[in-house]
Amino acid sequence: MAVLAEPVAAQVKRSSMWSRAFESRNFLGAMFMVPAIAILVLFLAYPLALGFWLGMTDTKIGGVGRFIGFQNFVSLSRDSVFWLSVFNTIFYTVTASIVKFAIGLYLALLLNERLPFKSMIRAIVLLPFVVPTVLSAIAFWWIYDSQFSIISWVLIKAGLLTRYIEFLGDPWNARWSVVVANIWRGVPFVAITLLAGLQTISPSLYEAANLDGATNWQRFRHITLPMLSPIIAVVMTFSVLMTFTDFQLIYTITRGGPINATHLMATLSFQRAITGGNLGEGAAISNAMIPFLVAAILLSFFGLQRSRWQQGGRD
Amino acid sequence: MTTVDDQSVGMSYLESFPRKLLRVYLPLGLITFFLLFPFYWMAVTTFKPDAEMYDYEKYNPFLIAHPTLEHIKKLFFDTDYPLWMWNTVIVSVSSTFISLFASVCAAYAIERLRYKGSRYVGLAIFLGYLVPPSILFIPLAAIVFQLGLFDGNLALILTYPTFLIPFCTWLLMGYFRTIPYELEECALIDGATRLQILTKITLPLSLPGVISAGIFAFTLSWNEFIYALTFISSSENKTIPVGAITELVNGDVYHWGALMAAALTGSVPVVILYSFFVEYYVSAMTGAVKE
Numbered sequence: 001m002a003v004l005a006e007p008v009a010a011q012v013k014r015s016s017m018w019s020r021a022f023e024s025r026n027f028l029g030a031m032f033m034v035p036a037i038a039i040l041v042l043f044l045a046y047p048l049a050l051g052f053w054l055g056m057t058d059t060k061i062g063g064v065g066r067f068i069g070f071q072n073f074v075s076l077s078r079d080s081v082f083w084l085s086v087f088n089t090i091f092y093t094v095t096a097s098i099v100k101f102a103i104g105l106y107l108a109l110l111l112n113e114r115l116p117f118k119s120m121i122r123a124i125v126l127l128p129f130v131v132p133t134v135l136s137a138i139a140f141w142w143i144y145d146s147q148f149s150i151i152s153w154v155l156i157k158a159g160l161l162t163r164y165i166e167f168l169g170d171p172w173n174a175r176w177s178v179v180v181a182n183i184w185r186g187v188p189f190v191a192i193t194l195l196a197g198l199q200t201i202s203p204s205l206y207e208a209a210n211l212d213g214a215t216n217w218q219r220f221r222h223i224t225l226p227m228l229s230p231i232i233a234v235v236m237t238f239s240v241l242m243t244f245t246d247f248q249l250i251y252t253i254t255r256g257g258p259i260n261a262t263h264l265m266a267t268l269s270f271q272r273a274i275t276g277g278n279l280g281e282g283a284a285i286s287n288a289m290i291p292f293l294v295a296a297i298l299l300s301f302f303g304l305q306r307s308r309w310q311q312g313g314r315d
Numbered sequence: 316m317t318t319v320d321d322q323s324v325g326m327s328y329l330e331s332f333p334r335k336l337l338r339v340y341l342p343l344g345l346i347t348f349f350l351l352f353p354f355y356w357m358a359v360t361t362f363k364p365d366a367e368m369y370d371y372e373k374y375n376p377f378l379i380a381h382p383t384l385e386h387i388k389k390l391f392f393d394t395d396y397p398l399w400m401w402n403t404v405i406v407s408v409s410s411t412f413i414s415l416f417a418s419v420c421a422a423y424a425i426e427r428l429r430y431k432g433s434r435y436v437g438l439a440i441f442l443g444y445l446v447p448p449s450i451l452f453i454p455l456a457a458i459v460f461q462l463g464l465f466d467g468n469l470a471l472i473l474t475y476p477t478f479l480i481p482f483c484t485w486l487l488m489g490y491f492r493t494i495p496y497e498l499e500e501c502a503l504i505d506g507a508t509r510l511q512i513l514t515k516i517t518l519p520l521s522l523p524g525v526i527s528a529g530i531f532a533f534t535l536s537w538n539e540f541i542y543a544l545t546f547i548s549s550s551e552n553k554t555i556p557v558g559a560i561t562e563l564v565n566g567d568v569y570h571w572g573a574l575m576a577a578a579l580t581g582s583v584p585v586v587i588l589y590s591f592f593v594e595y596y597v598s599a600m601t602g603a604v605k606e
Contacts, residue, residue: 028509029430036421036440036480039413044443044477047454054454103346110343113335121347123593128350130589130596132538134556135578139353142360142571150356153371184350189600196601245447248540252560266449266541273453274545286450297445 054283061277072284081260082285085268089289091175092264093243096182100239101232103183104190109224111191112198122192129188137252140181144168144253171261174254178262181249186242190235197231198224233299241296245289265289357582360575361386368572386572387580395550396577399558403581406468406543406554407536410475414532415525417476418483423513425484426491427499437488444481451477452545459546470546471554475536482535483528486602490524491517523595524602530592531599537585555581 055072059065076082111122128136143150144167152164167177201224209219247266250256256263256271263271265285273282360368362382367374374380390396421440425433455474464470494517502512518525543557550562559577563570589596 025428026430029424029428029433032420032424032428033436034420035413035417036484039417039473039476040440040443040480043455043458043474044446044451047451047458048446050454050457051450054457059457106342107346110339110346113339115339115343119593121343122597123590125347125350126589126593126597127354127586129600130534130585131354131582132540132556132585134538134540134560135581136353136357138559138574138578139357142575143353143356145571148369148371148571150376153376184353187346188350192597193601196597241445241447245449247449248556251540251544269449269453270541270545274456279453279457283453286453289450293445293447293450297442 051283051286054280055287056284057280058278059280059283061274061279065280068280072281073288076281076284076288081263082268084260085263085265085285086288088175088262089244089264089266092179092182092246092262093240096179096186096243097236097240099179099183100186100190100243101236103187105194105232107187107191108194108198111195122195126188126192128185129192133185133248134252136185137181137249140177140184140249141253144177168254169258171258174258174262178249178253181253182243182246185249186239190239193235194228194231197228197235201227233302237296237299241293244292244296354582357575357579360571361579363572365572386570386576389570390573390576390580394562394573395553395558396555396580398551399553399555400581402468402552403537403554404584406471406475407533409468409472410479410536411529411532413472414476414479414483415529417480418487418528419513419518419525421480422484422487422491423517426488427517428509437484440481440484444478444485448478448539448541452541455542456545465546466548466552468552471536471539471543474542474546475539479532479535483532486528486531486599487521487524489602490521494520523598526592527595527599527602530588530595534585534589534596 054065056067056069057065058068058072107125111118111125115121142148146164146166146169149164149167151167152161155161156164166173168174205223205227206219209223214222245266246264247270250262250264250267251270254262256267260268265288269282269285271282272285273279276282359377359379362384363379364381364383364385367380424430425437425440459465459470459474464473498516498520499512502516507515538556539554540556543554544561547553547557550558553562555577559574559581563574563577
């Protein structure tokens with residue numbers, strides 16, 4: 001008996017250790033986090049760090065790179081195509097975001113009215129955001145065709161033009177064309193998220209303002225905008241982030257042409273890294289986007305803080 | 316006495332129809348037209364024979380004189396399109412389920428187990444959501460190549476969760492927060508394990524949130540482009556967006572009919588799914604921004 005008792009006691013002790021471990025929040029929490037953390041570390045955090053490293057090497061596809069410090073950045077700073085892509089990215093982001101915000105807010109205000117079939121209209125309006133971007137970009141590519149553009153055809157029939165527009169052949173036309181396609185894709189996101197924000201504003205605020213004799217503009221300026229500003233901050237941060245790092249629309253519609261006039265930093269890094277095989281240089285271009293992204297993230301962070309503070313919430 | 320303005324929220328039903336027409340319906344109609352026209356054009360081009368597509372003088376371009384299925388037939392029988400469709404379905408479904416599983420566990424641990432440092436992990440996951448694929452694809456390509464996953468579905472199935480998990484976790488954390496803590500405490504007192512609590516109480520109660528996250532994750536992976544373009548090289552392994560744009564263009568010859576047919580048929584599955592779950596989709600989209 002005495003011989004048997006010892007291992008049994010050890011077993012009891014071990015099982016209680018296990019059960020205690022499974023009752024411990026920290027241990028259980030770690031177990032629950034394993035799948036998510038494994039994927040995120042291997043395919044998100046590690047590549048992010050690897051990207052920093054690659055940007056400082058002269059790695060080619062299929063070869064091992066040497067550490068060359070900031071040489072990629074030095075050569076990029078003398079590269080006029082790179083600076084053109086920076087200009088294009090900023091132009092693309094600023095113009096598209098401003099128009100997306102204006103049309104999106106307007107559309108949100110319109111959808112907030114009493115409307116028949118409101119939920120159906122909302123569902124339809126969101127379609128451009130739902131449909132795969134590349135596939136709708138192919139439709140834009142066809143709409144912008146130099147010989148068979150439907151826009152040119154309509155304008156000629158209406159007597160406003162005499163010849164077909166070179167949508168994608170001329171640098172500035174091409175820039176504006178991709179901006180319009182981006183606006184088309186982004187407006188639904190801005191509108192529907194802002195609409196969700198509008199619906200949380202209490203009607204009693206407007207009623208009180210009406211009693212005080214406020215005009216339409218005053219109600220918009222002093223009730224709608226301040227109440228909506230936290231969510232505007234967050235939505236526009238997301239929108240700016242998506243626009244700034246956009247790849248699909250440009251790659252589909254222009255591939256960066258004509259003569260690099262529509263290259264964004266993302267498409268240029270793809271061209272240099274994957275098409276051209278210079279992984280190091282491509283990674284350096286991607287890394288050059290990071291300061292802008294950090295600025296956007298900080299903005300969103302303070303937007304979030306402010307929205308919590310305004311709603312009187314904690315945490 | 317001040318007259319109450321006829322645009323006030325509570326009184327808007329008093330507004331005369333012509334005024335409302337001008338103020339609301341007309342701009343709404345114009346914007347909707349702008350948003351829907353590319354789809355109309357896509358559909359019209361898909362079913363138009365080549366002769367009509369390139370002759371605007373004889374035929375009105377907005378209408379189809381002789382509808383044809385020739386482009387769709389060409390797409391399905393002369394290209395690898397069915398394979399692309401199959402790949403897209405496999406990749407989207409698998410990456411969605413992997414992400415949902417990982418996110419449910421992670422969100423539950425962060426919100427409910429509240430282990431040491433869970434708040435910071437939650438914040439880190441949110442930051443992960445803000446890292447765009449366009450700065451990750453170059454190093455990821457190197458990693459995918461090293462792991463021997465290049466040019467296979469697995470490369471996409473394992474990398475798509477990098478943008479799906481942060482989003483789903485963030486969304487589910489919001490849903491889990493709304494479930495009363497007391498329910499779990501009762502279960503704990505009755506001797507339920509944490510796993511039982513998760514599968515029998517928390518998950519069923521937050522089913523709408525799980526569906527929302529799933530639908531949104533599915534559409535995101537169906538739409539993904541840059542990873543699929545970078546990690547896949549042979550035609551039979553491509554997804555629809557990549558295949559359409561790389562395989563249907565021969566040099567300078569654009570097969571517009573087939574391209575439009577691919578765009579239309581590639582969009583239809585997502586749109587059908589979306590139309591069944593609009594409310595879930597919208598709540599996922601707005602929830603991710605509001606939380």
